Amino acid sequence: MTTASWEHFPHDADIGVRGIGATREQAFEQAAVALMAIITEPAKVAPKEMIEIRCSAPNDELLFVDWLNELIYEIATRQMLFSRFEVHIQDHELYAKAWGESMDVTRHQPAVETKGATYTALRVAQDPDGAWRAQCVVDV
């Protein structure tokens, strides 16, 4: 059984996010944690408030970019950070819950803004080891 995890991978100017999980949904959830970790330490973000996110796209990869971009939009307009995610996907329709709290500059020490998720190094697939990996580069 794959352990759910996330990591960053290098890009010249920006930063790559990768979520790993036993399911596609789990990989999407972990990649969202990786996205938050660009901005702050996810452990510093209390899952106090819940918001809902819906999006759809013609395939898994475009759906993954849409998912991250919806989160980037919510961070920017609600001035919130998130730390816990629950993703459901059916027929390329994504429904998710994200838990977090209002941004506190002193406590969260946000390092950099996320401008948008890109199609660079974009990949969503189940690898031969059984793990799902979802990744792309995020412009900061």
Next chain:
Amino acid sequence: MDINLFTLQSECQWCIEPHGNMRVPAIIYANEALIRDMDDKVHEQISNVATLPGIVGAAYAMPDAHWGYGFPIGGVAAFDPAEGGVISAGGVGFDISCGVRTLLTGLTRQQIEEVKSPLADLLFQRIPAGVGSTGRIVLSSQEMDAMLEGGAQWAVAQGYGRAEDLERIEEHGRMEGAIPANVSDQAKKRQRKEMGTLGSGNHYLEVQHVTAIYDEEIAKGYGIQVGDVVVSIHCGSRGLGHQIGTEFLKQMAIAAGQYGISLPDRELACAPIDSPVGQTYLGAMRAGINCALANRQIITHLVREAFNELFPGIELPLLYDVSHNTCKVEDHVVDGRKRRLFVHRKGATRAFGPGHPDLPEALRPYGQPVLIGGTMGTASYILSGTRENEALSFSSACHGAGRSMSRHQATRTWRGREVIDELASRGILIRSPSYRGVAEEAPGAYKDVSAVVEAAHQANLARKVARVEPLVCIKG
């Protein structure tokens, strides 16, 4: 990169001959050391740009080129709509019209040294910087549309800055053809509280002093000499531009297939200039340009307010404002024929030479100021456009240093507090809301901006005029 992949056309001009689906050659301007250090992705990406329909002349990369999204950062390409030319959201980038403007202070370094610490505090207090910072100006929906149509001209009419600033901004401060209705409600919502904010990442506001002059005559024309203090602002179109980029990247990725354009890389998403998607993007992207121009104009006003508290009556005139993520319609002579082209500059600065009609009279004899941002610990440069560049890369030059180290590696190498202390010991005061942000932007994480500028000068893309070094840096 392997230099054997190129044909060396002159000392600083490296050519990739057309192969595969390339319609034109690709040309990189750099010296051998910079070429060897460049990411292999630059070769791949600039070759891919050369495959796009309607491309004219060649696909160009500047000396600071690095791995971008579809286009390399430091990429320049011009397209002719009459030949099926395309417009690409990736060729403009997420931060539409990100750019640099420089203000002259008329002060000397000594005058700044006497108030440096309170000045740094005051600027940090007045100019919102960093993640989640909001401006004092919240726009209603009608005001938002007026700003998107009017750019810096709108800002001046609202009392931010002065009318004489406008002639020293590209497009006289207002990009024609902006269509606010083409900008989504989401993009406008993302911008609502972000007017007059610096942003984060590599964006900054610096108080700098001139440490070297390379061309006395042009420097005099620009009004700068050694020991002078200037203020430089580097930022862009904030959340609005990012959201426009995000939305049209997806629309164009889907549209390209419908128009029979085969993309070697999804991120090169584009659409014919004359198509509905192309035209809609053009109207939205131009609104994004106006947003960036208005934003830098408002920040200029805030900077002037802060300086006036310490130096009553000071004016801080604008030297110039350049954008480095744009697509603009320009006339260029290609093979002896004047053509109207859509010139994409992704991480590249427009660099019009002396005599160009778009330059204000006071600058016309010298060529357009080309403002190159460095890091908070090294230097920035002021260059001037050359006449020769019209034949080199549609009058375009480099825009900055470019990273040499990932953000992750930078945070493992440096601590923000140590970077701030080290710079303070060298007389450079940093103010930032985030230590981690400072570590990620540590000077050592960037390439040598001097090498990039030297190559641009050698290649005749632009002439070196002055070197400036930071005294105070407000980092987002």
